[in-house]
Amino acid sequence: MDAKDVILGNYIKELAKEGKREDSRGSMDFRDLKISRGVIDHAEGSAQADLGATKVLAGVKLVPEEAYEDTPDQGNLVVSAELLPLAAAEYETGPPSPEAIELGRVVDRAIRAGNCIDLKSLLLEEGKAWTVYVDVYVLNFDGNLFDASVIAAMSAILDAKVPEYADGKADYTKREKKLKVDNVISSTTFAKIGNAILLDPTGNEELGMDARLTISTDGKMIRAMQKGLGGSFSVDEVESLIAESLKKHSHMEKKIRG
Amino acid sequence: MGSSSNKPQLIVDGKRLDGRDFNELRSLKIEAGILANANGSAYLEWGNNKVLAAVYGPKEATPRHLADTSKAIIKCRYSMAPFSSMGDHGRSGPNRRAIEISKVTKEVFENVVMLEEFPGSEIEIFIEILQSDGGTRAAGITAAAVALANAGIHVKDMVYAVSAGRIDEHVVIDVNMIEDNYSDADMPVAISPKDNSVLLLQMDGGFTKEQFSEAMKMILESGKVISKVQRTALERLYENAEKGA
Numbered sequence: 209m210d211a212k213d214v215i216l217g218n219y220i221k222e223l224a225k226e227g228k229r230e231d232s233r234g235s236m237d238f239r240d241l242k243i244s245r246g247v248i249d250h251a252e253g254s255a256q257a258d259l260g261a262t263k264v265l266a267g268v269k270l271v272p273e274e275a276y277e278d279t280p281d282q283g284n285l286v287v288s289a290e291l292l293p294l295a296a297a298e299y300e301t302g303p304p305s306p307e308a309i310e311l312g313r314v315v316d317r318a319i320r321a322g323n324c325i326d327l328k329s330l331l332l333e334e335g336k337a338w339t340v341y342v343d344v345y346v347l348n349f350d351g352n353l354f355d356a357s358v359i360a361a362m363s364a365i366l367d368a369k370v371p372e373y374a375d376g377k378a379d380y381t382k383r384e385k386k387l388k389v390d391n392v393i394s395s396t397t398f399a400k401i402g403n404a405i406l407l408d409p410t411g412n413e414e415l416g417m418d419a420r421l422t423i424s425t426d427g428k429m430i431r432a433m434q435k436g437l438g439g440s441f442s443v444d445e446v447e448s449l450i451a452e453s454l455k456k457h458s459h460m461e462k463k464i465r466g
Numbered sequence: 467m468g469s470s471s472n473k474p475q476l477i478v479d480g481k482r483l484d485g486r487d488f489n490e491l492r493s494l495k496i497e498a499g500i501l502a503n504a505n506g507s508a509y510l511e512w513g514n515n516k517v518l519a520a521v522y523g524p525k526e527a528t529p530r531h532l533a534d535t536s537k538a539i540i541k542c543r544y545s546m547a548p549f550s551s552m553g554d555h556g557r558s559g560p561n562r563r564a565i566e567i568s569k570v571t572k573e574v575f576e577n578v579v580m581l582e583e584f585p586g587s588e589i590e591i592f593i594e595i596l597q598s599d600g601g602t603r604a605a606g607i608t609a610a611a612v613a614l615a616n617a618g619i620h621v622k623d624m625v626y627a628v629s630a631g632r633i634d635e636h637v638v639i640d641v642n643m644i645e646d647n648y649s650d651a652d653m654p655v656a657i658s659p660k661d662n663s664v665l666l667l668q669m670d671g672g673f674t675k676e677q678f679s680e681a682m683k684m685i686l687e688s689g690k691v692i693s694k695v696q697r698t699a700l701e702r703l704y705e706n707a708e709k710g711a
Contacts (some may be wrong), residue, residue, distance in 0.1 A: 310566050310569055312562070313563070321671050436562050436570070441667070442661075446664060
C-alpha cells in the first residue's frame with residue numbers, strides 16, 4: 209500500500225465512523241448493477257456484470273471429456289478466475305496471485321454447493337460427459353470482485369447452450385438446447401471498517417477494510433461463506449449478515465435471471 | 467464436500483461411524499517445542515490427523531520490498547505431504563487449495579500477533595500435514611497457535627480452529643474425512659477465545675440460518691476443550707524445563 213492508499217483508507221474509516229460512504233450509499237445498498245448477456249458469441253454462454261466501475265466478464269465453454277472416476281454418471285465443473293493485468297495498476301502478469309486463487313475457489317464453491325448446474329444432465333455416453341468450464345475475467349477493479357464474479361458466472365451459466373454431440377465430437381455450430389440450471393445463487397459481500405459494516409465495498413472502501421465476509425445463498429440456505437483479511441466478525445454480526453444476505457436474494461435472483 | 471451418489475450411512479442409531487456423538491470431538495493431543503531448529507513448534511494429533519507446525523522469526527523480512535516499516539509481516543505455508551492421504555499420491559508443491567488455505571491461515575494470525583512490535587520483520591509459520599483425515603486446516607491453525615506461543619512471540623490470544631458440518635439434518639462437530647466426503651455442509655472456523663470473535667470462516671454445502679447458529683454454538687463449546695489441550699501442551703513443556711534445571 210502506498211501513501212495515497214493509506215490516506216484514502218483513513219478517509220474511508222473516518223467516513224464510516226460517521227455512518228457515511230464516499231458515494232452516499234446506504235450501508236446495505238449495492239451499487240448500480242448492469243448485466244449484459246451473450247457478449248461473446250463463440251462461448252456457449254457469457255455475461256458481463258458491471259457493478260459500479262467493477263467489470264467482470266464470465267465465459268462458459270462446454271468440452272466433451274472423460275467423466276471423473278468418482279462421479280462417472282455426471283459432467284464436470286471447473287471454475288477459475290483471473291485478475292487481468294489490464295484491470296488495475298497493481299495487477300501483474302505471471303502466475304496467479306493468492307487473491308486470484310481465492311476468488312476462483314470461492315466462486316467455484318458457491319456455484320458447486322448451490323447445485324446450480326444439473327451435472328447429471330451432462331452425461332454423453334458411458335464414461336464421457338461435458339465438462340463445463342466457467343472462466344471469470346476481471347476487466348476493471350473497483351472493489352467487491354466476489355459478488356461481481358458470482359453474478360457474472362451465474363448469468364453466463366444461465367445464458368449457456370449445449371452443443372450437439374455426435375460420433376464422439378461436439379458440433380459447436382449447432383447449439384439450441386439450454387444448459388439445465390436447477391438453482392440460482394446470489395452473493396453478498398460485506399466490508400467491516402472499524403465498527404461499521406458495509407455491503408458491496410468500492411475499491412477505495414477496500415483500502416480501509418479490516419475484514420471481509422462473502423455469503424452466497426439460494427434464498428433458502430446459505431451455500432458458501434468466506435471470511436477474509438486480518439480483522440474479525442462477532443458471531444452476532446455473522447448471524448445478522450446471513451439474515452441480510454437471505455433478504456437480498458430474491459431481488460438479486462431477478463436481476464441475474466434478467 | 468463430495469458427490470452425494472453412493473453416499474454411505476454416516477449416522478447409525480444416533481452415533482457417527484466412529485462412534486462419536488454429534489457434538490463430540492475426536493481425541494486431541496498436542497506436544498510443544500519438538501523441533502530444535504525452529505523458534506517455536508508443535509506436533510498435533512487430532513483423530514487420525516498428524517500435523518507439524520513451526521515458527522521462524524521474527525527476522526529481517528525478505529525480499530526487502532515486502533518489508534513493512536510499521537509492523538512485521540506474516541508468511542504462512544500450509545502443505546500436505548504427498549503420502550498424507552489414504553489412496554492417491556499427492557503431487558508435491560503447493561496446489562490451488564494449499565495456496566488458499568495458506569492465505570486464510572496467515573490472515574488468522576495477522577489478527578492476534580503483536581505485529582507492531584517488530585517493524586520491518588517477518589514471522590514465518592509452516593504447517594505440514596503429515597497425515598490427513600479431514601479438518602486439516604483447523605488442525606494446522608490449532609497447532610500453529612501453540613508453536614507461536616512456544617516461540618515466545620507476543621500474541622493477543624491463543625486461537626483455536628475446528629470444523630462443523632451437517633450430515634442429513636444433524637449438525638455435527640469435527641468432521642472427519644469420510645464425513646467430509648459425503649456431508650451436506652462443512653464449515654471450518656477459527657476463534658479468538660477471549661471475545662469469541664471469528665477469525666476464519668469458510669463454508670460450503672448448505673446451512674439454514676438456524677443450523678448455522680447451532681453449529682456456531684457447538685464450535686464455541688468444543689473450543690473450551692481445544693483451548694485446554696493447547697494450554698496444557700505449553701504448561702507441560704515449561705514444567706519439564708523447570709524440572710530439568
